[in-house]
Amino acid sequence: MAGPLQGIVVLDLSRILAGPWATQVLADFGAEVIKVEHPRGGDDTRSWGPPYLKDEAGLDTTESAYYLSANRGKRSVAIDLATAEGQSLVRRLATQADVLVENFKVGGLARYGLAYDDLAPLNPRLVYLSISAFGQDGPAAAEPGYDAMIQAMGGLMSLTGVPEGEPGAGPQKVGVAVADLMCGMYGVAAVLAALNERRDSGHGQFIDLSLLDTQVAWLANQNLNYLVSGEAPGRRGTAHPNIVPYQSFRTADGFLMLAVGNDAQFARFCAVAGVAELAADPRFVTNQGRVANRAELVPRIEAILRSRTSAAWLADLRKAHVPCGPVNDLAQVFAEPQVRHRQLRLDLSHPLSGSVPGVRNPVLFSRTPLQYDRPPPPLGADTDEVLRQRLGLDPSEVAALRSRGVVA
Numbered sequence: 001m002a003g004p005l006q007g008i009v010v011l012d013l014s015r016i017l018a019g020p021w022a023t024q025v026l027a028d029f030g031a032e033v034i035k036v037e038h039p040r041g042g043d044d045t046r047s048w049g050p051p052y053l054k055d056e057a058g059l060d061t062t063e064s065a066y067y068l069s070a071n072r073g074k075r076s077v078a079i080d081l082a083t084a085e086g087q088s089l090v091r092r093l094a095t096q097a098d099v100l101v102e103n104f105k106v107g108g109l110a111r112y113g114l115a116y117d118d119l120a121p122l123n124p125r126l127v128y129l130s131i132s133a134f135g136q137d138g139p140a141a142a143e144p145g146y147d148a149m150i151q152a153m154g155g156l157m158s159l160t161g162v163p164e165g166e167p168g169a170g171p172q173k174v175g176v177a178v179a180d181l182m183c184g185m186y187g188v189a190a191v192l193a194a195l196n197e198r199r200d201s202g203h204g205q206f207i208d209l210s211l212l213d214t215q216v217a218w219l220a221n222q223n224l225n226y227l228v229s230g231e232a233p234g235r236r237g238t239a240h241p242n243i244v245p246y247q248s249f250r251t252a253d254g255f256l257m258l259a260v261g262n263d264a265q266f267a268r269f270c271a272v273a274g275v276a277e278l279a280a281d282p283r284f285v286t287n288q289g290r291v292a293n294r295a296e297l298v299p300r301i302e303a304i305l306r307s308r309t310s311a312a313w314l315a316d317l318r319k320a321h322v323p324c325g326p327v328n329d330l331a332q333v334f335a336e337p338q339v340r341h342r343q344l345r346l347d348l349s350h351p352l353s354g355s356v357p358g359v360r361n362p363v364l365f366s367r368t369p370l371q372y373d374r375p376p377p378p379l380g381a382d383t384d385e386v387l388r389q390r391l392g393l394d395p396s397e398v399a400a401l402r403s404r405g406v407v408a
Contacts (some may be wrong), residue, residue: 001335002030002031002368002371003028003029003030003031003368003369003370003371004029004365005026005029005030005031006030006031006033006034006368007029007030008099008195008307009027009031009032009034009096009097009098010023010026010027010031010032010033010034010065010097010098010099010100010101011034011036011090011093011094011097011100011101011108012033012074012101013036013038013045013090013100013101013102013103013104013114014101014102014103014131015043015045015148016043016044016045016103016180016181017045017070017177017181017184018103018131018180018181018183018184018185018187018211018324019101019129019131019178019181019184019187020043020045020070020071020182021070021184022101022131022184022185022187022188022191023035023074023101023179024070024071024072024073024074025134025184025188025361026099026188026191026362026371027072027073027074027186027374028072028073028360028370029361029363029370030368030370030371031098032075032091032101033073033074033075034074034075034077034097034382034390035071035074035075035076035077035377035388036077036079036081036090036093037076037077037078037079037379037380038078038079038081039080039379039380039405039407039408040351040408041379042076042078042379042380043067043071043379045066045067045070046062046063046064046067046379047062047064047349048066048067049063049064049066049276050064050065051064051065052064052065052260052321053065053068053190053352053353054353055352055353055354056069056353056354060106061238061352061353062352062375062378062379063163063352063353065305065358066297066355067203067376068358071356071376071377072346072348072358072372072374072375072376073372073374074302074374074376074377075374075376075377075381075382075385075386076148076379076380076381076382076383077093077240077380077382077387077407078379078380078383078407078408079383079407080407081112081407082112082115082324083404083405083406084405085401086405086406087112087113087114087215089116089387089391089401089406089407090112090114091113091118091119091122092344092390092391093386093390094119094121094122094123094369095119095123095390095391096113096123097123097126097190098125098127098204099126099127099128099129099195099223099387100119100126100128100129100196101129101131101187101191102114102128102129102130102131103130103131103132104179105132105142105144106132106135106136106141106142107142113349116128116206116382117282117314118399119130119203119364120206123204124203124204125154125198125203125204126192126204127191127195127198127204127205127207128204128205128206128207129190129191129207129209130188130206130207130208130209131184131187131209131210131211132145132208132209132210132211133145133146133150133211133212134210134211134212134359135208135209135210135212135213139184140212141159145211145212147177147178147179147180147211148173148177150179150211150212150215151173151174151178151179151215152171153212153215154179154212154215154216154219155214155215155219155222156178156179157171157172157173157215157223158175158217158232158233158234159234159235159236160172160173160174160175160234160311161235161237162237163233163234163235163236163237164235165286165330166237168383169235171235172380176342179211179214179215180211182214182215182218183209183210183211183214183215186209186217187207190207190209191207194207203295204221206334208271209336215257218326221241221242222241225241225242227321230396232277238257239294239298242257242285242291242296243260243261243291243296244287244290244297245258245259245260245266245269245301246258246259246260246261247297247298248327249301249302249305249306249307250302250305251305251306251308251310251313252307252308252309252310253309253310254309254310254326254327255310255326256305256310256313256314256324256325256326256327256348257324257325257326258301258305258317258322258323258324259323259324259390260322260323261323262287263285263286263287265321265322265323266279266287266290267279268321268322269317269320269322270318271320272294272316272317272320272322273301273304273305274304275300275304279295281298282375283297284297284298296326301364303356314326327381342364344358344359344360345357345358345359345360346358346359346360346372348372348373348374348375349375350375350376351375351378351381356375356376358372358375358376379408380407383398383407384407385396387401
């Protein structure tokens with residue numbers, strides 16, 4: 001069985017991360033994804049290195065690790081949209097597609113005759129996902145935007161980092177581009193919802209999705225902490241705003257993350273730590289009390305956990321079913337027995353290097369298992385094949401287009 005989206009064709013006009021992340025997930029799920037790139041340079045992230053994938057001689061290829069992270073499962077077609085012939089090719093591909101994903105500046109594709117209003121009359125069933133920094137309307141709609149500035153503008157950086165008054169205080173961005181990634185995931189959900197609706201209506205639709213909107217939306221409990229209380233939450237480092245103790249603590253030789261989610265777990269933690277009296281203290285019996293008395297409780301836990309190594313604490317706390325975990329770097333992550341057991345690392349064959357590593361999609365379907373048979377493609381690797389199979393062009397026609405710089 002192929003993935004659950006077998007038969008769905010996605011035309012990917014996006015680049016960098018939010019759009020490519022969405023289309024990679026769709027490709028993982030079984031969709032055919034045709035990635036259209038500029039013949040000179042392609043997706044911006046191809047050059048966002050080092051590191052670059054090494055060839056079999058140990059030399060850098062043209063494929064950056066960044067690009068490789070978000071473009072598995074696709075076919076790359078190099079077409080110059082600035083040419084009338086290139087626009088015609090993409091328009092013809094769009095008439096055969098179920099989904100189109102783009103992240104040009106607002107109105108950017110209209111000048112090529114590739115906006116939703118241009119394509120919908122040609123393909124009324126087309127689901128057209130447009131990703132932008134700020135959305136299709138509003139005072140900032142025309143402005144460009146990247147992940148880090150959206151993390152800042154959308155409130156995430158006000159919640160991330162060391163609290164005021166402590167060494168190293170100040171806002172921090174998250175270590176990966178979460179505004180882009182979450183936007184991509186919302187994009188996947190939106191596309192699947194629109195495809196589901198199309199089964200009944202027979203019509204596609206336009207989807208307006210922005211980085212800022214998604215960044216604000218997924219602040220979840222922190223949004224409601226503010227909207228309910230009227231007080232803007234601040235930075236707490238690794239601490240949780242609504243649960244105590246729920247943060248990283250220094251041990252004798254490193255750090256561990258303690259994630260006590262209820263009162264019974266707190267009592268078990270105290271028993272393991274040899275401080276049963278804390279679990280009986282009226283100030284700390286309930287989570288509400290522990291949150292209110294955070295300043296008194298957390299230093300006591302810090303002093304206790306510093307007395308033993310991380311490994312010793314993790315072993316004893318896990319036996320007592322107290323949620324906790326090591327603070328791993330990525331080398332330790334991929335060495336974790338559970339990560340190895342779940343086979344999260346992928347290794348696919350690659351024309352430039354022999355093989356390329358990756359990380360599998362975390363979703364496991366019982367009847368339609370995902371197949372990983374296409375590595376992230378070199379620029380234009382599938383131009384001839386797609387133009388032949390999809391548009392019926394013969395080799396001489398493709399060669400003529402290539403000689404004029406329309407394709408590569």
